[in-house]
Every structure is written in C-alpha cells, then in structure tokens.
Amino acid sequence: MNPATYGGDEVSAIVIDIGTQTTRSGFAGEETPRSVVPTAFGYLNLSSSHYHHQSTSNSNLAGEDGDVGASISTSGDGDNSMAVDAPSDRRTPEGESNLNLNGNGNTNGNTVNGNNKRGKVEKRFFMGDQGVNMWREGMEVGSLMRDGIITDPEALPHLLHHTLHTSLSLPTSEPTAHPLLLTEPAWNTRQARELLAEVAFEGEGVPGVYIACSSVLSAFAAGKGTALIVDVGSDLVSVVPVCDGYAIRSGTKRQPLSITLLNSQIQTFLKHSHSSTSLLPHHLIKSRKPVGLGQPPQVQWNQARVDKTTESWKSYWTNKVVDGWREGCAEVMVGGYSPELARSKPTKMYEFPDGYGAQFGEERFRLTESIFNPEAFLDKTIAPPEQLYATPSAPTAHPLNELRGLADLVHDSVFAVDSDHRAVLLQNIVLVGGGSTIPGLADRLNHELSLKIPGSKLKIHAPGNSIERRHSVWLGGSILASLGTFHQLWVGAEEWKEHGPAILAQRELRL
Numbered sequence: 087m088n089p090a091t092y093g094g095d096e097v098s099a100i101v102i103d104i105g106t107q108t109t110r111s112g113f114a115g116e117e118t119p120r121s122v123v124p125t126a127f128g129y130l131n132l133s134s135s136h137y138h139h140q141s142t143s144n145s146n147l148a149g150e151d152g153d154v155g156a157s158i159s160t161s162g163d164g165d166n167s168m169a170v171d172a173p174s175d176r177r178t179p180e181g182e183s184n185l186n187l188n189g190n191g192n193t194n195g196n197t198v199n200g201n202n203k204r205g206k207v208e209k210r211f212f213m214g215d216q217g218v219n220m221w222r223e224g225m226e227v228g229s230l231m232r233d234g235i236i237t238d239p240e241a242l243p244h245l246l247h248h249t250l251h252t253s254l255s256l257p258t259s260e261p262t263a264h265p266l267l268l269t270e271p272a273w274n275t276r277q278a279r280e281l282l283a284e285v286a287f288e289g290e291g292v293p294g295v296y297i298a299c300s301s302v303l304s305a306f307a308a309g310k311g312t313a314l315i316v317d318v319g320s321d322l323v324s325v326v327p328v329c330d331g332y333a334i335r336s337g338t339k340r341q342p343l344s345i346t347l348l349n350s351q352i353q354t355f356l357k358h359s360h361s362s363t364s365l366l367p368h369h370l371i372k373s374r375k376p377v378g379l380g381q382p383p384q385v386q387w388n389q390a391r392v393d394k395t396t397e398s399w400k401s402y403w404t405n406k407v408v409d410g411w412r413e414g415c416a417e418v419m420v421g422g423y424s425p426e427l428a429r430s431k432p433t434k435m436y437e438f439p440d441g442y443g444a445q446f447g448e449e450r451f452r453l454t455e456s457i458f459n460p461e462a463f464l465d466k467t468i469a470p471p472e473q474l475y476a477t478p479s480a481p482t483a484h485p486l487n488e489l490r491g492l493a494d495l496v497h498d499s500v501f502a503v504d505s506d507h508r509a510v511l512l513q514n515i516v517l518v519g520g521g522s523t524i525p526g527l528a529d530r531l532n533h534e535l536s537l538k539i540p541g542s543k544l545k546i547h548a549p550g551n552s553i554e555r556r557h558s559v560w561l562g563g564s565i566l567a568s569l570g571t572f573h574q575l576w577v578g579a580e581e582w583k584e585h586g587p588a589i590l591a592q593r594e595l596r597l
Contacts, residue, residue: 100114102266102268103269105319105320106234109121113254113264114564125230127241128222129210129226129228130210132209213248214248214253221395225396227396231321233322242282246285247290250262265296266295266296267563268282269563271340272333273335279587279590280587283295301315301328302328306562307559308547312329313515314514321342322342322344323340323341323342323457325495336481339482342475342477342486343456343489346405347471351468354465362382367404369391370387371386372388373385373386374441377443383441411438417450418457418524421530423455425452429447457524496515500539512544516546517546518559523552577590
C-alpha cells in the first residue's frame with residue numbers, strides 16, 4: 087500500500103474504539119466521535135418455530151420457495167440476520183443491505199456455518215442504538231468482550247459492519263475506501279488482534295488497518311508521550327504506564343473492581359432498602375401515576391411484554407437503571423468515608439422509571455467507598471456479574487478474590503517500572519473512563535496517593551469535560567490518524583494478503 091494515498095485530505099481514516107460498554111466511531115481529525123453505540127448486542131434464535139414464522143412474514147427473509155438467504159444482512163434499524171444455504175434469487179427487503187466475509191458486499195449464497203442443514207436459521211443480530219436499546223419479544227443480550235478482550239468472533243463482523251454502514255453511513259455496494267484505526271488493550275491477545283484485522287480486511291475489504299494500544303492513545307489525547315493512564319471502565323479498572331510512546335507491559339495492572347461491580351452492589355442495596363422500586367425500564371411500563379417521595383409507585387405494567395422478556399435483556403436494562411442512579415447520586419468523599427460527615431452532606435432526590443422517588447444521603451458516599459477500600463466496603467455476599475470472573479490471577483492482573491483499592495493499584499503499577507520513570511509518571515497521571523467522572527474520585531485518588539507515596543510530586547490530569555474522559559481513546563486515535571507522518575504504519579490489504587497476520591507484529595507505534 088502506498089502510504090501517500092491516505093495522507094493529507096484525500097481520504098480520511100476512520101477511527102473505531104470498541105469498548106466493553108460502548109463503541110465509538112468517526113473520522114480522523116474530528117473533535118468528537120460521530121457515533122457512540124452500545125457494544126452489547128441483541129439476538130434472536132430463529133430456529134424456534136414461533137419466531138421463524140414471525141421473521142419470514144414480517145421481514146421477507148425467505149425467498150419464494152421458503153428457503154432463507156445465506157448472508158448477514160443489516161437494516162437501518164440495526165437488524166443483522168444470519169442464515170445459511172441461500173437460494174440464488176434471495177430478495178433483499180427495502181432498507182436492508184447484505185454482508186458476507188468476502189468484502190464485496192454481494193449476496194452469493196455463502197454458508198456462514200457449514201454444519202447447518204439447508205434452511206435452518208441460527209441467529210438474527212440487532213446492533214447499535216436500535217439493538218439492545220429496543221424491546222423485542224424473546225431477544226437475548228450478548229456481550230462481545232471479556233476481560234477487555236474481544237471474545238465473540240460471531241458477533242464482531244456484525245458490529246463492524248453496522249458501525250461502518252449504519253453509524254457512519256458508508257455505502258455497502260463496494261468496499262470502503264477508508265483505512266481503519268482500531269484499538270486494543272495493553273493485555274490483548276494475538277488471537278483477538280488477528281481476528282479484528284481479519285474481519286476488517288476480509289469482511290469489509292478495507293484498504294488499510296492499524297491497531298493501536300488504547301492507553302497510548304489516551305496519553306496522546308492528553309498531549310503526553312509519557313503518562314500513567316488510569317482507566318476506570320465498565321468491567322475493568324486498569325493502570326498502564328506509557329513511557330516514550332510505549333505501553334510498559336510489566337507495569338500494567340488491571341482488575342474487575344469496576345463500574346459493573348459497583349452497580350451490582352448498588353442494585354442489591356436499592357432492592358433491600360428501597361424495595362418499592364422495581365428497577366425495571368420504561369419499555370415494560372404501560373402507564374404510571376405521580377406519587378410522593380418514598381411512596382410505592384402506581385404503575386401499570388405491560389404484562390404482555392413482561393412475560394416475553396428474557397432474563398438477559400432484563401438484567402442489561404436493570405444495570406442501566408442502576409447506572410442512572412449512580413451517575414445522578416453517587417459521590418466519593420475526598421478525605422475518606424465518615425458516616426457522620428456523610429450524613430451532614432446534602433441529600434439528592436432521584437426518581438426511577440417506574441415513578442418511585444426518594445431522597446438519598448449517606449449511602450451516596452458509602453457505596454462508592456469500595457473503589458478505594460474493597461476489603462472493608464465490598465459486600466462479598468453479593469455474587470458479582472458473571473463476566474467479571476474472566477480476569478485471571480497474574481502478575482499484571484487481580485481477579486475478584488484479590489482486589490486492590492484504586493490507589494494501591496496505581497502504587498503497584500508505578501513501582502513495577504524502572505525507578506528512572508517513576509517521578510515523571512507520578513507527575514503525569516491521566517484519569518480516563520466513564521467511571522472516572524464520579525464526583526470526588528480524582529481528588530480522592532490524589533489524597534490517597536499523597537499518603538502512600540509521601541514526598542513525591544503528584545499531578546493528576548482529569549479533564550473537566552466528561553466527553554474527553556469517556557472518549558479519550560477515540561480522541562487520541564482521531565489526532566494520531568490525521569497526522570501525515572503516521573500513515574507509514576498502516577498495514578495495507580496487499581501486505582495482509584502477502585504476509586498474513588504476522589505483519590501486524592511488525593508495526594509499532596511510537597509517539
């Protein structure tokens with residue numbers, strides 16, 4: 087690939103940051119991502135006779151002879167269908183486009199799963215804003231990632247196709263002309279990296295790919311070549327030292343003491359202390375009446391929907407309802423939790439989707455204390471969400487039974503690198519991730535570190551703009567991919583064909 091082809095303003099690179107909770111995408115050089123959609127996806131098992139009848143009658147998935155087309159198709163509402171052994175004359179419903187893994191956008195009767203019998207449908211996927219955010223009868227919710235790593239090769243092509251052709255509105259009639267900058271965690275596996283590149287090259291036919299370390303991009307977004315990236319994310323909290331543009335693997339630390347674990351603790355508290363609220367979303371509510379604070383909600387449920395709602399969809403949305411409470415009420419006490427001081431703070435009123443409302447006070451501070459002191463404040467009788475068990479026990483990772491406070495994790499990371507780098511890392515701590523926006527968290531981290539590392543100069547870079555913290559990886563990628571000097575690092579489609587996945591390891595990013 088000629089690097090000059092993608093320099094200047096001729097063709098803009100596309101930056102896609104696939105995170106555990108959201109996927110951010112847009113064009114290089116822009117200040118904010120054009121699209122932020124859920125990474126989680128909905129899917130229906132079409133092998134059931136009930137939904138097979140519904141899908142063929144409502145969505146025209148079948149041809150005139152009743153056989154179902156062999157393609158992955160994406161409609162404007164986020165619907166991606168997977169079927170096998172298509173008739174050659176399959177008709178595409180209006181607004182629905184076809185995807186196969188040849189990168190040419192044509193429906194050619196490919197078998198997605200050769201083990202399936204003719205006419206047997208496996209899954210229909212629903213991606214993006216019109217996926218898990220919508221209610222559908224019998225729809226399950228799946229997760230693309232575990233331990234921050236892409237682990238679902240079946241759903242990934244759907245997400246990438248939806249991102250390019252629905253979120254960014256690129257035409258599906260031909261392969262995209264835009265190279266892709268994709269992201270990966272510092273602890274990514276070779277298999278996950280190669281899968282991502284394979285789907286981009288062979289599934290979408292892109293002309294070039296570069297896969298960059300997310301922590302390095304966050305440092306770049308903050309204007310730093312050397313920094314300590316503290317990412318408080320959805321399923322993981324990670325601390326990654328970046329020195330001269332390289333992520334130092336030996337100093338990398340991660341653990342599942344994250345927003346998902348915190349939300350599970352909050353959910354149990356709300357169910358026990360405010361049992362009147364259902365914590366269910368508005369999708370299942372038919373009507374409701376206003377009630378006073380602390381009064382049981384007067385809500386009429388859409389029972390037909392409730393009866394046909396899967397547990398995975400209900401769990402996903404219950405977590406979102408709890409997340410709304412956390413974002414609206416939760417705070418961190420800067421000097422450490424004190425019941426007396428917490429009770430003296432102003433209370434906050436919060437109303438749940440079912441109409442139940444209450445004032446919340448001391449608990450707003452107590453529940454978040456587990457981020458810094460899990461041993462004392464994490465209720466171990468509450469079963470953590472299943473996906474958090476994926477983090478292994480390793481020198482660079484702490485599983486659920488070995489959790490450390492956030493300040494301890496930062497301390498361990500700094501002292502795992504060469505002593506020559508420690509002072510500059512402590513003066514360039516960059517706080518990112520959606521969980522970092524909890525009020526008081528940055529000041530508390532500074533307070534805790536000053537006690538653990540006395541005499542050291544500390545400086546925490548925590549942008550007041552929540553967009554910069556939530557999307558720091560994407561912003562760094564946007565800046566980087568727009569630089570003309572960077573384009574020598576693109577892996578071209580011809581190089582991929584000639585060398586295969588081995589070419590990925592030959593390209594390194596140095597700021």
